[in-house]
Amino acid sequence: MFIVSSPELVIAQVKAGIIGSFPALNARPASQLDDWLARITDETQGCAAPYAVNLIVHKSNTRLEQDLAVLARWKVPLVITSLGAKAEVNAAVHGWGGVVLHDVIDDFFAHKAIDKGADGLIAVAAGAGGHAGRQSPFALVQEIRRWFDGPLALSGAIANGGAVLAAQAMGADFAYIGSPWIATPEAQASDTYKQAIVDGHAADIVNSSLFTGVHGNYLRASIVAAGLDPDNLPEGERSAMDFGSGGNTAAKAWKDIWGSGQGIGAVDAIEPVATRVATLERDYCAALERLALR
Ligand SMILES: Cc1cc2nc3c(=O)[nH]c(=O)nc-3n(C[C@H](O)[C@H](O)[C@H](O)COP(=O)(O)O)c2cc1C
Numbered sequence: 001m002f003i004v005s006s007p008e009l010v011i012a013q014v015k016a017g018i019i020g021s022f023p024a025l026n027a028r029p030a031s032q033l034d035d036w037l038a039r040i041t042d043e044t045q046g047c048a049a050p051y052a053v054n055l056i057v058h059k060s061n062t063r064l065e066q067d068l069a070v071l072a073r074w075k076v077p078l079v080i081t082s083l084g085a086k087a088e089v090n091a092a093v094h095g096w097g098g099v100v101l102h103d104v105i106d107d108f109f110a111h112k113a114i115d116k117g118a119d120g121l122i123a124v125a126a127g128a129g130g131h132a133g134r135q136s137p138f139a140l141v142q143e144i145r146r147w148f149d150g151p152l153a154l155s156g157a158i159a160n161g162g163a164v165l166a167a168q169a170m171g172a173d174f175a176y177i178g179s180p181w182i183a184t185p186e187a188q189a190s191d192t193y194k195q196a197i198v199d200g201h202a203a204d205i206v207n208s209s210l211f212t213g214v215h216g217n218y219l220r221a222s223i224v225a226a227g228l229d230p231d232n233l234p235e236g237e238r239s240a241m242d243f244g245s246g247g248n249t250a251a252k253a254w255k256d257i258w259g260s261g262q263g264i265g266a267v268d269a270i271e272p273v274a275t276r277v278a279t280l281e282r283d284y285c286a287a288l289e290r291l292a293l294r
Contacts, residue, residue, distance in 0.1 A: 001022075001023070001129070001130065001178055001181070001182070001259070002023055002025065002026065002130065002259070003026060003188060003189070004026075004181070004182055004187050004188055004189050005020075005021065005022035005023065005026055005181075005187070005188070006022065006026065006186070006187065006188040007022070007036045007039050007040050008186040008188075009022070009181060009184065009186040009187050009188070009273065010022050010040055010044075010051050011039075011040055011043045011044060011186075012184070012186045012272070012273035012274065013051075013181070013273055013277070014040075014047045014049050014050070014051050015043075015044065015047055015274070016273055016274045016277035016278075017047075017048060017049055017277060018049055018277055019049050019050060019051065019052055019078065019174075020049075020051050020052070021051065021052035021053065021078070021080055022036075022053065022054065023053075023054040023055075023056065024053050024054065024055055024056075024063070024067040024070075024071070025056060025061070025063065025067075026188075030063050030066055030067065033067060033070045034070050034073070034074075037053075037070065037071075037073075037074040037076065038074075041074060050077040050078050051076075051077070051078070052076070052077070052078035052079065052080050052101075053071055053076050053078075053079055053080070054079075054080040054081075054082060055067060055068065055071075055079060055080070055081050055089065056082055056083050057081045057082065057083055057084045057085065057086045057089055058083040058084050059084070064089075068089065068092055071093070071096075071098075072092065072095070072096050075096045075097060075098065076093075076098055077097075077098055077099065078098065078099050078100075078101065079093045079098055079099070079100050079101075080100075080101050080102075080103065080122065081100055081101075081102045081103065081113075081118065082102070082103035082131075083103070083131070083214075085102050085109075085112055085113040085117075085118060086116065087116045087117050090116060090117035090119075091117060094117070099119045099120070099151075100117070100118045100119050100120070101118065101119065101120045101121060101122050101151065101153060102118035102121055102122065103121075103122045103124055104121050104122065104123060104124065104133075104144075105123075105124050105125075105131075105132075105133030105134065105135065105140075106133065106135060106140065106143075107140070107143040107144055110123070110143075110144050110148065111147075114148060114150075119150060119151060120150050120151030120152060120153070121144060121148065121150075121151070121152050121153070122152075122153040122154075122176055123137070123140045123141055123144060123152060123153070123154050123155065123172070124155050124156060124176075125137035125140050125141075125154065125155065125156030125157075126156055127156045127157035127202070127205075127217070127261055127262035127263065128155050128156035128157065128178065128217065128261045128262075129178045129179040129216075129217055129259050129260045129261035130178065130216055130217070130259050130261075131212070131214045131215065131216045132156065132207065132215065132216060132217045132261065133156065134215070137154055137156055137167070137170065138170060140154075141154055141167075141170045141171045142170075142171070145171040151173050151174070152171070152172050152173050153172060153173065153174035153175070153176040154167040154170065154174070154175060154176060155175075155176035155177070155178065156261060156262075156263075157202070157261045157262040157263030158175045158176070158177050158263060159177065159179070159180045159261075159263030159264065159265075159266035159267065160263075160280065160283050161279070161280045161281065161282065161283025161284030161285070161286065161287055162283060162284070162286075163175065163263070164280060164284050165284055165287045165288060165291075178261055179197060179259075179260045179261040179263060179264050179267075180197070180263065180264065180266065180267050180276060181273065181276070182194060182260070183195075183197040183198050183264075183267050183269070183270045183271070184270065184271065184272060184273050184276065185270065185272055186272065186273050191270075193222075193258050194270045195270070196219050196221055196222070196258060197219075197260060197264050197267055198264075198267055198268065198269060198270060200219055200221075200260060200264045200265075200267075201264065201265040202262040202263075202264075202265055204219055204220045204221065204260075204264075205217045205218070205219065205220070205260060205261070205262050205264075206218050206219075206220050206230045206233070208223075208230075208233045208236070209235050209236035209238075210228075210233045210234060211236060211257050212236065213236045213237050213238045214236070214238065216259060217259065217260060217261055217262065218257050218258060218259055218260065219258040219259075219260045221258075222256065222257050222258040223257060225256070226256050226257060
């Protein structure tokens with residue numbers, strides 16, 4: 001997650017047995033990326049789960065080539081690409097034996113991503129934090145699974161163990177969870193942002209294109225605090241999407257306006273990553289048992 005995901009968060013996730021990821025742009029200045037990868041590699045030695053790095057493959061990301069070279073040096077095992085699939089990036093990652101999952105919001109982009117050489121997909125459905133999709137997860141997974149049998153993650157408001165199981169039942173291989181990790185001590189977010197995730201519910205999430213030029217989901221309270229009317233936001237300009245020079249323009253927008261998905265009603269406390277993972281696992285097993293008894 002832009003700004004929020006730090007090495008602390010990723011290391012805690014991998015140590016707890018799940019895949020942890022962060023956007024390369026979070027390491028700022030760009031020279032920090034090497035240190036972050038060194039630390040993550042060192043501290044997750046021997047863990048079962050790999051870590052992942054997210055590359056914003058949008059034309060305005062002037063760091064892409066430089067960041068890709070750093071990823072190559074560390075042979076990053078899993079790369080998540082978003083905002084435009086690029087065959088050269090996929091080929092480069094395959095060159096060091098890495099795997100690429102590409103973020104998609106519909107079946108059209110899913111085809112495009114696989115045609116360009118991505119190994120798998122992350123279906124970003126309606127209700128997701130950040131640049132959310134607009135389609136129901138049922139519709140999205142169903143359409144992708146008609147023709148694609150490779151690795152598929154599903155994202156969008158997944159925040160409890162039963163929802164992880166539901167994602168699998170629907171046909172996804174992985175549940176991809178964002179917003180609940182904001183309410184952890186390991187996340188790089190202000191205490192007020194973390195508390196807003198704990199206090200928030202689906203009704204507190206506003207969908208708008210104003211802040212980055214692409215539709216995304218945000219916490220209503222942060223929009224009000226910025227002096228804006230969440231119920232009357234103008235449309236954003238797609239050309240305003242700017243990840244140049246380390247995403248600084250976008251960073252300003254995201255620092256005060258808090259991104260969040262609709263699933264945060266499941267988040268009751270700011271708690272360590274390991275505790276949240278244990279709860280997810282317990283609830284996943286309970287859901288499985290409940291279904292088996294039917
Ligand atoms: C604050 C925030 C920042 C995000 N930044 C990124 C990003 O930089 N790159 C990306 O691919 N997805 C980003 N996302 C989307 C997440 O990767 C993921 O798809 C989403 O959070 C899943 O939905 P959920 O939050 O409802 O669990 C962001 C999400 C949030 C909440």
